[in-house]
Amino acid sequence: MTKSRVEAFTDGVIAILITILVLDLHAPEDVTWIALRQLGEPFFAYVVSFIAIAIYWNNHHHLYQTVKKIDGTVLWVNTALLFWLSILPFATAWVGEHLTAMLPELIYAFVSFMCGLTYNLLDRCLVRVNGANSRVAIVSKHDRKRWLSLAIYAVGCLLTFVWPPAGLGASLMVSVLWFIPNQRVEQEFRVK
Amino acid sequence: MTKSRVEAFTDGVIAILITILVLDLHAPEDVTWIALRQLGEPFFAYVVSFIAIAIYWNNHHHLYQTVKKIDGTVLWVNTALLFWLSILPFATAWVGEHLTAMLPELIYAFVSFMCGLTYNLLDRCLVRVNGANSRVAIVSKHDRKRWLSLAIYAVGCLLTFVWPPAGLGASLMVSVLWFIPNQRVEQEFRVK
Amino acid sequence: MTKSRVEAFTDGVIAILITILVLDLHAPEDVTWIALRQLGEPFFAYVVSFIAIAIYWNNHHHLYQTVKKIDGTVLWVNTALLFWLSILPFATAWVGEHLTAMLPELIYAFVSFMCGLTYNLLDRCLVRVNGANSRVAIVSKHDRKRWLSLAIYAVGCLLTFVWPPAGLGASLMVSVLWFIPNQRVEQEFRVK
Amino acid sequence: MTKSRVEAFTDGVIAILITILVLDLHAPEDVTWIALRQLGEPFFAYVVSFIAIAIYWNNHHHLYQTVKKIDGTVLWVNTALLFWLSILPFATAWVGEHLTAMLPELIYAFVSFMCGLTYNLLDRCLVRVNGANSRVAIVSKHDRKRWLSLAIYAVGCLLTFVWPPAGLGASLMVSVLWFIPNQRVEQEFRVK
Structure with a gap:
């Protein structure tokens, strides 16, 4: 391999x-602003998931x-990451229809948490295989964003029980965290 | 990266x-010419979007x-371009069912405009990173089609308020603009 | 490019x-042999289209x-080929529901014909660009299967007016034609 | 080629x-635990198929x-393997709705068997083309898992007549068989 x-x-x-996220944005029957407005919530969930997946692609x-x-x-942990990511379209479709319902938000936050967890596991496995002095180990040591993201997802899960929107909210917060340009990564970029 | x-x-x-654009072309229940005829409008929208996306691929x-x-x-602007392109199948499905309705045509024109805008932003970012003397900056300087396309999309947006078909129409006009072989690009092609 | x-x-x-052809094979509500039997015709259309697309991939x-x-x-003719191929899932879904109806079979045969036509155009364009002594021109000169396929599709279109199943039948005949191992191509294969 | x-x-x-397996996991209308619980069976079938396809990717x-x-x-046998794999989403959707019904389970087991059979055929063809002393022939000789998998699928097919869940069960057993790290393969991994 x-x-x-x-x-x-x-x-x-x-x-x-x-x-395929977009396949859950169904064209409304009607052609009124009201019909379009009703797509607002599924569209919001769509945007949150689109950004989350884009960040995973980037980080991966x-x-x-x-x-x-x-x-x-590594191969199996990578497959586990893909598995949890693959459930995001389902969770997005469900939460998009029910932005204020506890259960869909909890599931969304849980799937997000599992994506984060398998991603961190993948990082750990790669460090173990490549050794403590490898480049992946050094870069990984200074990167606390990954664990912070995981904590945010976990808190999001718990918060959905009292405030449902915390599910998508946690995902959005993590995205903001990653969206901020990272000095170290930028340097790598510049080297073509 | x-x-x-x-x-x-x-x-x-x-x-x-x-x-996945084709997934919105549903096989009719009936097997008559009338049933087929009713697919005419969704099919027209399908063709317009297919050409538009093919041109984006080519230009990109x-x-x-x-x-x-x-x-x-660059990476994030590229992702923004993919985001707006990813909404085209939804906009196509909606406008295909209602070729003469203002709102779907407006949304279609707006999504087209945002695709064009993020594409132009991408071009600007690439010029900035590669410097004023880079090849991308030189080629870009002589390429006014991109800004003309953006203007056509913008006019299309406004026109839909008085003449709805202007939404798909603008996209079609831009496609014709790009379809015309470009001397400079052709030369590059020849060099294998 | x-x-x-x-x-x-x-x-x-x-x-x-x-x-995505398979997305039109819907799981039946029922779990009886009768329910499964009713999938026979869509499944047959699925198999015919799967083989046809596989052969296009291979030949391309x-x-x-x-x-x-x-x-x-070349680029635009290639895009035209992809356009006609992209309509095959729609045509397959329709014909699969109505194996003995004239119109779906005619559309299927017509789309097949257009795929064949654009493929042959692509071949012509590639010969023109690469010159009469190029390898593509020499291989192309001895390959009469392509034009025979086109003729079969055309006859299939006409036959659907009197015998509907000729639509899928023509596609199946062309597939058999290409399935037979080709001595010359095999030789190329062997050279790793 | x-x-x-x-x-x-x-x-x-x-x-x-x-x-696209996930497209058959439809977001429930309701937001209750009961609605989520009803997704348990389709989800179980989803997981089984996800793992099975991941293993095929890995082994291939x-x-x-x-x-x-x-x-x-080799090319045609490879296409036949893709054909049978391509039916798995359909079989998964059907069996996921009816975990205890004979027919969907039988179809699932049969499609799994055909995937295994074409995979083994592919292995045979590759050995034949590359010769008895080739690396593929040597690795293949010691790999009895492939034939054992095929036997499990076959037994699974027969068992569904008396105990329906044997269909998904056989697939799960084969996955466990392949999931166990393989010493010989691991060694190859290490060599980067």
Whole structure:
């Protein structure tokens, strides 16, 4: 299993996931502003998930760029990450219809949490395979955003019991966290 | 982030978008010419969107071929372009059912405009990163079609208030504009 | 525009088309043999289209392997081929529900014919760009299957007026024609 | 036909298949735990198919890594494998609604069996083309898991007549069989 094949397959799955999200935005029967307004909530959920998946794609790519070796465990944890990401379109469709209902928001937050958890596991596995002095280990050591994201998702899960919108809210907060340009990553970018 | 990964991901998303457009062309219950005739309008919208997305793919590729460096901003503007393109299947499905209704045509024209705007922003960002003497800056300087397209989309948006079909019409006009072979681009083609 | 990008984009679109065909095979409500039996006709149409698209992928790839140069016209004819292929899932869904109805069969045969026509146009354009002594021109000269296929599709279109199943039948006949291993192509295969 | 094109096309189709599985997980109308609970069975079928397809992707890749030559027969057997895999989303959707019904489980087990059969055929063809001393032939000789999987699927088919859940059960058993890390494969992994 070469690294590039895992990257290509992951990219393929993520490109499809980010695209089939739109299949849950159904064209309204009516052609009034009211009909369009009713799409507001599903559209909001769509935007939140689109950004979240785009960030995973971005981070996944940066992670693999710093990696030299992979093994079977990495492969399975990577597949687990794809599994949880693959459920996002379902969770998005459900939460988009019920922005203020506890259960859909909880499921959305839980799926987001599992995506974050498997992503962090993937990072740990890659560090273990490549050794403590590898580039992935060094970059990973300074990156506390990943664990903070996980904490936000977890708090989001719990908050949905008292304030349902915390589910999508947590995802949005994590996205803002990652959206802020990262000095260290920017430097890598510049080197073509 | 290497340039080739952004290209590959963008190609993947565009290939999926252009293909899932057809999922909104539902097979009629009936097998009469009348039933087929009723598909005429959705099919027309389908053709317009198919051509528009094909042109974006084509132009996006040419743009990146002239590029050496990218940065984090480019990445996010590229994602914004994919976001607006990803809404085209929804807008196409809605406008295809209501070719003469103002709101669906306005939304279609607005989404087209946002695609054009983010594409132009992408061009600006790429010029900024690669410098005023870069190949992308030189090619870009002589290319007024991009801004003309944006103007057509904007006029299309406004016109839908008095003449709804202007929404799809603007997209069609822009496509004709780009379909005309471009001498300069052709030359690049020949060099294998 | 490099040859490899056109290949990759075409492969992507074809991979998606061949896969979304299955979305029109809806799981029956019932769990009886009768319910399963009613899927027989959509399934038959599915198989015919799956094989047809697989053959286009195969042939498209062989065609581009013999090619050195492409130009803007090639690009647009290639897009036209993808356009007609992209309508196959719709035509398949319709004909699958009405195997003995004239109109769906005619549409299926017509779309098949247009796929064949644009494919042959693509071949002509590639020969023109690469010159009469190019490898693509030489291989193309000895390949009469392409024009025979086109004739079969055309006859299929006409026959549907008197015998509807000729639509899918023509596609099946062309597939059999291409399924037979081709000595010359096999030789190329062997050279890794 | 180069090996890499077949790999890329197969990867593309498998990435799409594993992703469109989720389209059959429909967001419930209701927002109660009962509504969520009713998704339990489709979700279980979803997980089983996701793992099965992920394993096919994994194995397919390992198989091609040991291969030097391919021919037309390999190409068609590979397409046959993709065909049977492409029916899995349909079978999953049906069985997910009726976990204890004989017919959907039988169909699921049968499609799983055909995937396994075409995969083994593919292995045989690759060995034949590359010769008895090739790396693919040597690795293949020691790999009895493939035939054991096929036997489990076959037994699963028969068992569904007396105990329906054996259909998904067989798929799950085969997945467990492949999930266990394989010493020999691991070694290959380590070599980057």
